[in-house]
Amino acid sequence: MGRIVIFTDDPGWHGKELCQAFARLGYRCHTLSLTECRLSIEPGKIPVIIPGFEHELPDAVFVRGVPGGSLEEVVLYLDILHALKLLSVPVYNDGHAIERSVDKAMTSFLLHRAGLPTPLTWVLRNRADAINIAENELKKGHYLITKPLFGSQGEGIRRIEKMTDLFWLVASNGVYYFQRFVHCSGEGFSDYRVFVINNRAVAIMRRRGKSWLNNVARGAACEAIDLDPAIADIAVNAAKALAMDYAGVDIIQDKAGQYTVIEVNSIPAWKGLESVVHTSIAALLAEDLVNRHIKPGFPESIAAVS
Numbered sequence: 048m049g050r051i052v053i054f055t056d057d058p059g060w061h062g063k064e065l066c067q068a069f070a071r072l073g074y075r076c077h078t079l080s081l082t083e084c085r086l087s088i089e090p091g092k093i094p095v096i097i098p099g100f101e102h103e104l105p106d107a108v109f110v111r112g113v114p115g116g117s118l119e120e121v122v123l124y125l126d127i128l129h130a131l132k133l134l135s136v137p138v139y140n141d142g143h144a145i146e147r148s149v150d151k152a153m154t155s156f157l158l159h160r161a162g163l164p165t166p167l168t169w170v171l172r173n174r175a176d177a178i179n180i181a182e183n184e185l186k187k188g189h190y191l192i193t194k195p196l197f198g199s200q201g202e203g204i205r206r207i208e209k210m211t212d213l214f215w216l217v218a219s220n221g222v223y224y225f226q227r228f229v230h231c232s233g234e235g236f237s238d239y240r241v242f243v244i245n246n247r248a249v250a251i252m253r254r255r256g257k258s259w260l261n262n263v264a265r266g267a268a269c270e271a272i273d274l275d276p277a278i279a280d281i282a283v284n285a286a287k288a289l290a291m292d293y294a295g296v297d298i299i300q301d302k303a304g305q306y307t308v309i310e311v312n313s314i315p316a317w318k319g320l321e322s323v324v325h326t327s328i329a330a331l332l333a334e335d336l337v338n339r340h341i342k343p344g345f346p347e348s349i350a351a352v353s
């Protein structure tokens with residue numbers, strides 16, 4: 048039986064779903080935290096030590112969580128992911144995809160560079176310049192969103208609506224990330240989450256927030272909707288722009304009906320999504336990882352033998 052490591056600090060429902068999906072394909076899962084791994088550069092030894100895999104590396108690793116920590120700690124976790132890939136262990140999503148998407152500045156840059164619609168965004172250190180940008184936007188009648196560079200699940204996101212809001216404006220860990228607020232179409236507040244696997248949009252839902260923050264973790268309701276090919280296309284291109292095996296793409300439809308990519312998640316949850324779609328996301332992820340990365344060309348090799 049093959050062995051797959053799931054890196055997570057909180058296996059929970061997603062860990063269980065993945066373990067079952069991989070078991071159906073003949074792989075046993077081991078859930079571990081990246082904090083338990085280390086590099087050990089010694090002659091004749093495997094240089095990445097994963098507990099339980101000291102003598103043979105796993106067939107693949109599935110990254111369900113990278114712990115927070117100091118810059119050095121996070122760099123070490125990414126080093127481990129990069130090193131595993133260099134040792135020919137499939138890493139899903141790989142360290143580079145995680146780096147690009149965890150950093151909202153790089154995500155915005157790459158989306159824009161790929162010619163995809165994404166809101167106007169400014170990322171900077173200097174407070175006076177930040178205030179200038181915010182004042183200019185407010186004067187033009189726009190709201191601004193401020194986000195922590197490394198945030199998730201709506202944490203630390205604020206909306207600047209008026210000049211007096213600039214009094215409380217503080218950089219998040221020294222960096223200002225501003226984005227022009229996009230007023231969504233339709234009643235109330237909503238955006239879309241599209242789940243992309245191997246350049247295919249496999250599921251979509253509308254998230255209806257209690258306020259303009261449409262994260263499920265912030266109490267947004269999940270609604271089933273049909274997949275419009277236009278939004279599927281944008282989501283797939285967003286995942287491609289960040290070179291991801293799979294992604295959770297957040298998209299807003301503005302008042303003019305245009306879709307705009309807000310964010311691309313490389314470690315997306317799918318519990319809320321599965322409550323409204325009849326698709327086993329874990330099964331699709333497991334199949335994609337095994338078929339494309341562990342056994343690429345498997346059917347061809349059987350054919351060649353028989």
Ligand SMILES: Nc1ncnc2c1ncn2[C@@H]1O[C@H](COP(=O)(O)OP(=O)(O)O)[C@@H](O)[C@H]1O
Nearest residue numbers: 198199200201202226227228229259260261310
């Ligand atoms: N530019 C924006 N315009 C309108 N709403 C936004 C904008 N940016 C973020 N939001 C709202 O905040 C939510 C969280 O933002 P997001 O960038 O996805 O960060 P997180 O990583 O915390 O999910 C989005 O799902 C959306 O509802």
Ligand SMILES: [Mg+2]
Nearest residue numbers: 200201297310
């Ligand atoms: Mg998001």
